[in-house]
Amino acid sequence: MSDAKQNSPENAPAPESLENKESQDQAKVGVYICYCGGNISDHVDVEKVRSRMENVPGVAVARTNMFMCSDPGQELIMDDLRSGAVNRVVVASCAPSLHETTFRSAIARAGGNPYQYEHANIREQVSWVHHGDAATDKATRLVCAATGKARLMQPLEPLRVDALRRGLVIGGGVAGMRSALDMADRGIETVLIEKSPYLGGGVSRLGKLAPYGEDAETVVRDLAARTLSHPRITVYCGASLSSYGGYVGKFSIELSTTAAEDEAPSPGQYVPGKGVGGPMLPQNIALETGVVVLATGFSSYTPHTGEYGFGENQEVITLPDLLQKLSEMKDEKGGQLHLDGRRIRSLAIIHCVGSRQIPGVHEEDENGHLNEYCSRVCCSASINAANTIRESFPDTSVYELYRDIRTYGRGQEEMYAQASANRVVFMRFNVEEPPVVRRIAGEYPLEIEVKDELTFGEELQVPVDLVVLATGMEPAPIHDLVDMLKLPVGADRFLLEVHPKLRPVELPMAGVFLAGTCQAPMDVGEVSNAASSAAVKAVSLLGKGFVELDPFVAEVDLQKCTGAGACVDACLNDGALKLVEMEVGGETVTRAEVTPALCLGCGACVAVCPENAINVNGWTLRQYESMVDMIISDVAFEDSGEAKEEPAVEEETAA
Numbered sequence: 001m002s003d004a005k006q007n008s009p010e011n012a013p014a015p016e017s018l019e020n021k022e023s024q025d026q027a028k029v030g031v032y033i034c035y036c037g038g039n040i041s042d043h044v045d046v047e048k049v050r051s052r053m054e055n056v057p058g059v060a061v062a063r064t065n066m067f068m069c070s071d072p073g074q075e076l077i078m079d080d081l082r083s084g085a086v087n088r089v090v091v092a093s094c095a096p097s098l099h100e101t102t103f104r105s106a107i108a109r110a111g112g113n114p115y116q117y118e119h120a121n122i123r124e125q126v127s128w129v130h131h132g133d134a135a136t137d138k139a140t141r142l143v144c145a146a147t148g149k150a151r152l153m154q155p156l157e158p159l160r161v162d163a164l165r166r167g168l169v170i171g172g173g174v175a176g177m178r179s180a181l182d183m184a185d186r187g188i189e190t191v192l193i194e195k196s197p198y199l200g201g202g203v204s205r206l207g208k209l210a211p212y213g214e215d216a217e218t219v220v221r222d223l224a225a226r227t228l229s230h231p232r233i234t235v236y237c238g239a240s241l242s243s244y245g246g247y248v249g250k251f252s253i254e255l256s257t258t259a260a261e262d263e264a265p266s267p268g269q270y271v272p273g274k275g276v277g278g279p280m281l282p283q284n285i286a287l288e289t290g291v292v293v294l295a296t297g298f299s300s301y302t303p304h305t306g307e308y309g310f311g312e313n314q315e316v317i318t319l320p321d322l323l324q325k326l327s328e329m330k331d332e333k334g335g336q337l338h339l340d341g342r343r344i345r346s347l348a349i350i351h352c353v354g355s356r357q358i359p360g361v362h363e364e365d366e367n368g369h370l371n372e373y374c375s376r377v378c379c380s381a382s383i384n385a386a387n388t389i390r391e392s393f394p395d396t397s398v399y400e401l402y403r404d405i406r407t408y409g410r411g412q413e414e415m416y417a418q419a420s421a422n423r424v425v426f427m428r429f430n431v432e433e434p435p436v437v438r439r440i441a442g443e444y445p446l447e448i449e450v451k452d453e454l455t456f457g458e459e460l461q462v463p464v465d466l467v468v469l470a471t472g473m474e475p476a477p478i479h480d481l482v483d484m485l486k487l488p489v490g491a492d493r494f495l496l497e498v499h500p501k502l503r504p505v506e507l508p509m510a511g512v513f514l515a516g517t518c519q520a521p522m523d524v525g526e527v528s529n530a531a532s533s534a535a536v537k538a539v540s541l542l543g544k545g546f547v548e549l550d551p552f553v554a555e556v557d558l559q560k561c562t563g564a565g566a567c568v569d570a571c572l573n574d575g576a577l578k579l580v581e582m583e584v585g586g587e588t589v590t591r592a593e594v595t596p597a598l599c600l601g602c603g604a605c606v607a608v609c610p611e612n613a614i615n616v617n618g619w620t621l622r623q624y625e626s627m628v629d630m631i632i633s634d635v636a637f638e639d640s641g642e643a644k645e646e647p648a649v650e651e652e653t654a655a
């Protein structure tokens with residue numbers, strides 16, 4: 001039997017105490033409307049909205065500012081809270097995903113309750129899509145609706161969940177090892193799992209890394225040695241996640257073996273092109289962890305047969321293949337490059353293969369996907385390879401055939417300039433007229449025909465011994481993990497962070513973080529930065545031994561609940577809601593019970609309950625009703641003579 005502590009009638013506020021609270025805590029709503037530097041005020045008459053808000057019941061103060069999110073804008077709110085002029089805040093500005101946290105923090109700093117806050121989006125929902133009087137009127141109604149909710153808001157407290165000081169990192173490439181080391185160095189016991197028998201991931205297949213020429217093998221060996229010897233890191237290779245449950249602070253995980261132990265190299269042994277052997281998971285095991293870091297890496301695009309002659313000519317290879325062959329040659333030098341016993345007098349690298357694909361121009365893969373994004377690293381990797389070849393084998397000619405060169409980042413433009421000094425020949429093609437690779441008879445096996453925009457459309461034929469396709473990055477095939485953890489995936493099929501600037505390594509599910517190329521194409525430096533960011537976030541989350549979560553979770557009114565269970569059937573998150581037996585009024589009854597740490601606050605349960613016995617804190621049915629009443633009310637328009645009816649505003653303030 002559950003102790004039903006959270007929902008028990010004993011713990012629910014008595015009606016008398018709510019009435020007392022109402023009389024002590026009359027709603028005084030402050031409305032703060034942002035110009036957004038013209039983004040909003042160019043289309044919405046912000047001052048008119050402000051003056052209209054002064055007609056609205058419960059609104060104590062209405063103010064405007066050029067940038068509400070700026071320090072002076074936040075100070076306006078904080079001053080009104082500190083002086084007692086307001087006790088609930090509505091900000092009308094950009095999307096809440098951008099600045100809701102900013103304003104909640106300002107309220108907390110001023111001593112207010114950060115959950116007595118409502119946000120009206122009058123930028124994306126109004127000024128970016130409407131103009132003129134209609135925009136001003138819509139903004140007025142959205143702000144009115146927010147005040148209707150704000151008047152009914154009660155103070156809420158964050159949920160506190162105990163947190164294990166343990167982290168799980170999924171993926172043993174550079175990102176995974178970097179994250180594991182950063183967490184372990186800061187006192188978090190860390191388990192790192194890797195599907196293959198090797199640590200090192202995609203970087204193990206690279207040679208000299210752009211732009212400074214570090215040896216990929218050295219980077220991988222160094223990280224692996226530190227990871228394997230760290231007293232707080234446990235490594236399991238040949239391991240994958242087979243089940244996942246729980247919540248931030250206490251995820252329950254089961255690991256199962258994915259590779260036989262006899263396939264594995266000895267731990268610490270380096271195998272060229274594969275990485276460093278790690279200890280294999282001996283058997284399926286269960287464990288608990290406070291956080292999960294996803295470092296599942298990427299896949300290289302595989303050209304389809306016939307794409308620039310790939311699969312039809314052994315002299316057409318991919319850039320990762322070339323890099324691996326070059327890395328196996330170590331510091332060999334000479335007149336001409338030799339690969340697989342063949343002399344390479346001239347080679348051409350074709351950029352953007354499997355990247356920046358265009359519907360109607362490029363062929364979709366078997367699942368109908370096109371990679372419309374830029375893979376970001378292949379220009380630098382191609383030019384780095386070209387420089388290596390020209391500097392080590394000066395009698396080999398190198399041609400770079402590109403659509404655009406994108407060598408962004410420190411040191412990379414210099415590498416591009418160095419390629420010109422090394423007499424790498426650049427040719428630029430139009431995507432509509434890509435280069436054609438054909439087999440020829442005679443001295444060279446292949447010829448590339450290209451219409452070169454740098455010579456104003458001259459058609460050039462270049463005989464070559466080798467064609468290298470600069471294949472882009474694709475998301476790793478982690479569909480099982482995506483389904484199991486319900487991970488958000490972007491239009492590009494990489495895992496999608498909450499916000500690229502404000503929460504760049506976080507996922508919507510608390511306690512799960514992104515590290516490296518599972519999120520987007522990145523070079524090794526960017527991967528390391530992202531992995532360290534994820535580790536810092538994880539450590540700061542677990543550091544206190546508990547985690548605080550927003551309180552927007554479902555709560556059951558045990559007096560109204562009949563235990564029919566429609567809500568349990570509708571619940572979107574396994575384990576968030578269940579039926580339990582409990583004592584209510586001296587009787588043993590069946591009632592719905594919420595596990596707050598698992599509740600998503602989605603409201604699916606609220607929608608199906610015939611008794612209206614379940615509500616989401618901070619988003620109650622009464623608050624929604626009040627918002628709807630205020631949207632259709634003309635109370636704000638009264639002074640202009642536009643009002644058509646009396647306001648449908650309830651005067652009560654209890655939720």
Ligand code: SF4
Pocket residue numbers: 351352353355356373374375376377378379380404405406470472
């Ligand atoms: S990095 Fe260069 S080669 Fe790679 S997709 Fe972007 S533009 Fe194309």
Ligand code: SF4
Pocket residue numbers: 553554570571572573576577594598599600601602603604605606616
């Ligand atoms: S709000 Fe959503 S996740 Fe929470 S109990 Fe209701 S249906 Fe389940």
